Amino acid sequence: MKQLKWAITFQRGHDLPSEDREAGPVPVVTSGGVTAWHNVAKAVGPGIVTGRYGTIGEFHLVEQDYWPLNTALYSIDLHGNDPGFLRYMLEPLAPLFHVNAAKSAVPGVDRSDIHTIPVGVPPLPTQRVIAAFLDPVTARLDALVAAKEHVLELLAEKRRALITRAVTRGLDPHAPLRDSGIPWLGYIPSPWAISRLKFLATEPLAYGANEAALEDDPSFPRFVRITDVDSEGNLRDETFKSLPPGVAEAYLLRDGDVLFARSGATVGKAFIYKPSWGAACFAGYLVRCRCSPDIVQPDLIFAYTQSAPYWWQLGEGTIQATIQNFSAEKYGNLVVPLPPSAEQRAIVAHIAAETAKLDALRGAIERSIALLKERRAALIAAAVTGKIDVGGGGREIEDVVDHP
Numbered sequence: 029m030k031q032l033k034w035a036i037t038f039q040r041g042h043d044l045p046s047e048d049r050e051a052g053p054v055p056v057v058t059s060g061g062v063t064a065w066h067n068v069a070k071a072v073g074p075g076i077v078t079g080r081y082g083t084i085g086e087f088h089l090v091e092q093d094y095w096p097l098n099t100a101l102y103s104i105d106l107h108g109n110d111p112g113f114l115r116y117m118l119e120p121l122a123p124l125f126h127v128n129a130a131k132s133a134v135p136g137v138d139r140s141d142i143h144t145i146p147v148g149v150p151p152l153p154t155q156r157v158i159a160a161f162l163d164p165v166t167a168r169l170d171a172l173v174a175a176k177e178h179v180l181e182l183l184a185e186k187r188r189a190l191i192t193r194a195v196t197r198g199l200d201p202h203a204p205l206r207d208s209g210i211p212w213l214g215y216i217p218s219p220w221a222i223s224r225l226k227f228l229a230t231e232p233l234a235y236g237a238n239e240a241a242l243e244d245d246p247s248f249p250r251f252v253r254i255t256d257v258d259s260e261g262n263l264r265d266e267t268f269k270s271l272p273p274g275v276a277e278a279y280l281l282r283d284g285d286v287l288f289a290r291s292g293a294t295v296g297k298a299f300i301y302k303p304s305w306g307a308a309c310f311a312g313y314l315v316r317c318r319c320s321p322d323i324v325q326p327d328l329i330f331a332y333t334q335s336a337p338y339w340w341q342l343g344e345g346t347i348q349a350t351i352q353n354f355s356a357e358k359y360g361n362l363v364v365p366l367p368p369s370a371e372q373r374a375i376v377a378h379i380a381a382e383t384a385k386l387d388a389l390r391g392a393i394e395r396s397i398a399l400l401k402e403r404r405a406a407l408i409a410a411a412v413t414g415k416i417d418v419g420g421g422g423r424e425i426e427d428v429v430d431h432p
Contacts, residue, residue, distance in 0.1 A: 032121075033143035036114050037105040040080060040139065041096035042070050057090055058097045059083040069093035074111040076103045076118065081136045084129045085122030089115040101139055110152060112159035113412070120409040121145060148413060158411050161418035169404045176397050180390060187386050192335040194375050195328065196365055210363060213337055220367050226360030228324045229317050233356040235290075236310035237279045242269045249276040249307040254289040254314060257299045260387070261330075271309045279309035281316070284326035288315040288333070288359055295352045296342045298333035300326055315356045324366065327376040332364060 044056060044066065052067025059079025073092040079085070081099045089111055096102035106114060121142075128141040150158070197203075198217045205215040208222055216222070226233060242251055248270035256264050271279065281287075281301040289297045291313050301308060310316055319326045332338050345358050367375060410416045 029146055029148055031143060032145040032147050035107060035109055035117070035147050035149045036076065036103050037107070038078075038101040038139045038143065039104040041077075041098045041100040041102055043098050044070075044095055055090065055092070055094045056097060057088060057094050057100060057102070059086065059100050061086075061088045062090075062094075063097075066095050068095065070095045071102050071104070075106075076111060076115055077101070078118070078125070079137065080139075081134070084135065084137055085125045087115050087118045087122075101137060108152065109149065110155040110159055112163065113155035116159060116162050116408050117147060117149075117412045119405065120412065121147070150414065158418050162408060162411055165407065166404055169400055169407075173397055173400050173404075176393050176400075180393055180397075183386055183390050183393075187383055188334060188336060190382055190386075191331055191379055192337065194379050195332050195335050196337060198367060198371060199374060199378055208365070212340055213363065213365065216365050217367070219371075220365055223364050223366045224360065225317060225329070225362040225364055228319055228329070228364065228366070229360075230320045231318055233360045234316050235356055236312045236314045236316065237271055237275065238312040239269075241271055241275045243272055244268065245270050245272075248272050249280060249309050250305065251311065252281070252287075252301075252305070252308050252314075253311045254287075254294045254297055254299075261299045261302075263302070263305050276307075276309045281308050281310055282318065284319055284321065285310075286317045286319060286326050286329050286333075288317065288354075289313065290315050290355060290359070291353045293352075295346060295354050296333070296339065298330060300330050315354075315359050317359065324364075325369075325372045325376050327380075328367075328372045329364070331376065331379050337365075338362070 049064060050067045052065055054066045054069045055062040056064040056066050057077045059082040071094055073090050073094055075090050077088045077090060077096050077100050080101045124145055125137055125142060129135040129137045196216060203217040206218045208214060208216045246268055251269040251271050258264055283303045285301040287299055287301065287310055289295050319329055341362050342354060346352050346354055411418055
């Protein structure tokens with residue numbers, strides 16, 4: 029047993045502005061791995077790089093000489109230990125890196141904190157045996173995860189294609205079509221209309237309240253952010269912030285209100301307010317569209333936000349400044365294909381039924397991926413702490429890998 033710094037010593041990375049980089053064979057390594065190339069090395073390989081800021085708790089083994097950027101920590105002394113073993117030894121320590129990073133307002137890892145973590149270091153021959161055992165087994169697990177993640181990508185593509193087809197062509201493959209007059213939209217069913225989103229609302233699209241008046245009183249109307257809603261459109265109950273009634277009155281949501289994120293990484297994401305959430309208001313970086321029930325089904329608008337034409341329009345209109353931004357005016361000017369009322373209901377029901385099947389499959393695959401990652405982490409932790417006999421081939425672990 030020894031402190032981490034006597035098994036591997038870390039140093040802060042070095043600045044290298046993009047304008048100073050010259051094409052070459054030297055990898056530039058950040059907290060996320062190799063992100064660029066340069067013609068001069070700053071560190072001798074093999075080495076291990078981990079995030080000081082940004083992505084924390086991931087460890088990258090770099091076999092050749094490299095340039096570690098200043099957002100990372102890199103090894104300057106392996107103290108005669110096997111680099112492959114050290115990379116595996118560090119992985120179970122990731123939670124401690126996160127704990128230390130959370131100490132400051134801006135999450136960051138201080139090497140003086142992590143250097144004092146106690147670790148068990150076996151003799152060098154044992155290190156090599158452990159690394160040689162883990163390399164092929166973890167590679168197989170990683171390949172399984174990658175294959176399943178590829179299936180998730182295909183499911184997402186299929187989901188979007190299904191929705192796009194339904195909201196732009198309807199459900200009848202033999203329906204007569206007409207030119208919409210919009211090149212990127214193409215042909216639509218003859219009975220359909222084309223409208224701007226603002227003409228489908230009972231009032232102008234509006235921004236929500238800011239967070240200055242927030243309270244923690246559950247008797248007040250809940251304050252809903254985009255991050256409070258999961259990918260299924262359900263409200264998370266992890267936090268509860270509220271607005272006092274006097275402030276909340278203008279921002280109270282009604283059944284069928286569609287909310288759009290207008291800035292940041294979530295720009296374009298949408299959800300529908302559900303009465304089961306109770307009295308709720310919406311945040312200032314959200315845009316509310318109060319759909320006119322006589323004209324359009326809110327669920328149709330929500331489905332449209334998951335289609336290719338919707339995201340194409342956002343891509344054309346997003347301001348690339350410090351952060352992305354899509355204003356209420358721009359949302360109001362979005363072009364929406366509008367089927368007759370009866371067909372809207374049929375389309376909404378069809379999308380709900382078909383996406384439910386895809387979402388169930390996605391959920392099963394995500395659980396499988398989580399299980400594989402848990403087994404990978406448990407396997408590594410057991411191997412580097414001597415809880416399994418890798419010298420015997422680890423047959424019980426091989427069985428787990430072969431039958432995930």
